[in-house]
Amino acid sequence: MITLAPRAPSMLSDFEVTFPTEIDIVMFRTFKAPRALVWDLWTRAEHVRRWWGPHGFENEICEMDVRPGGRFRLGMVAPDGTPCPCEGTYIEVVAPERLVYEGMPHVHPCGSGLPPESRVTITFKEEGANTRLTLHAKMLSPERVQAAVDQGFAIGWADGFERLEALAMEQQNERNPKSGHRFSESIARQEDGRFEIVTSHRFAASPQELFALFADPAHLTQWWGPDGFTSSVPVFDFREGGEFRIVMHGPDGRDHDNHKRFVEIVENERIVFDHIQPTHEFRMSIEYVADGDHTDMIWRMDFAPSEHEELLKTFIPQANEQNFERLDAYLKSRKP
Structure with a gap:
């Protein structure tokens, strides 16, 4: 059975997580931003380093080569100084609709957002002026899924999505002094x-x-x-x-x-x-x-x-x- 760590209900608003099979975790969030902007915030290192990870975490390194076969590497650090690296390879890049990447073998069960040897598919769907984002993580075994959940995988992404939403609002305010998107x-x-x-x-x-x-x-x-x-x-x-x-x-x-x-x-x-x-x-x-x-x-x-x-x-x-x-x-x- 999959268990989730305790979390305040208010912090789970607008965030959904499901477990369709024993080796799959699927999360959803609707962002109040156009798809082009949400895609941009996912594929440019200067943006990703500002929102990736739970609240209080920082990314000292963020390197991204967004193309099939390209690699990315994040040097995430916990508030207590613990390093939480994240490395993977892009498998598919279809702008602005879909990203697919695979995690490298890693000692940390949750993989700092990309579990080791898992495949993550992210889809970006337009819903009027908003964007419906789906993150689907497929792992090697039920034990890997449980280990990732125990280490805060789902809760970490809920935090990351909140940080992404805040950055999207900031970007829209900066780009748009008037009505509409710049x-x-x-x-x-x-x-x-x-x-x-x-x-x-x-x-x-x-x-x-x-x-x-x-x-x-x-x-x-x-x-x-x-x-x-x-x-x-x-x-x-x-x-x-x-x-x-x-x-x-x-x-x-x-x-x-x-x-x-x-x-x-x-x-x-x-x-x-x-x-x-x-x-x-x-x-x-x-x-x-x-x-x-x-x-x-x-x-x-x-x-x-x-x-x-x-x-x-x-x-x-x-x-x-x-x-x-x-x-x-x-x-x-x-x-x-």
Whole structure:
């Protein structure tokens, strides 16, 4: 029989734990945050180290390589100084829907949130403006399940979910001084194998201001690209049918030469161009939608079928959010 350590009923609100078989533990929690944000808080080390583990625990180390076959390592420390390391390997990464990882052999029965030699599947389901998260841990034996529960596995996750909820609320308040969410994303797959990734961000600026920061390469090079990248623009023929070439210089010293061609330009409203690369061709539409003294900038990326689809679905939303944050910082630097 599975037993749970005592816990105040109020602290179990909005948290459910079930034991469907002798080797499975399934937990649920609904977060008052969009799925894109909850996924982001699960897959970026700078966020995970702030919420992972029970109340009072700290993560001195947090290393994450979020891709199939990638490893992650957390150096969690209990309030009394006891080390509680957690190590695993990502098996499946489907942004922003599902994460699957396996725990490495470990002396601590609960595995600091990832029991040794277990497989954990986390699913993220949209429920209106909220996200329903399911954590399913499958272990080697009933004895492993009982040992994990005795060491506070379920209760530790209840605490971790509370910390995650608090961080999600904090992030939304920071990102959204106005109503609505500053960053959002969605992914849709079409019958012909094409797929679309849509990301958006709300800026305290007019469409005219944002359009101008793209239309002039002197501005564009100041903010284009994910964190750590710089850019140069050797060709920029800003007209319908004109060529657009931007070279992104990565933090590892490698250059990424991107060839594009403008398809449609509607001043202060819309910019459409084709990205012409053999490995990932797509058509990108940048839309500027005014809302009072703010503007929602929407990036629609319509991808041709690609063998790198899953990697692109994982990488693109995160890269776009970083790009938006760089644009926001550059926009603020230009204002008194």
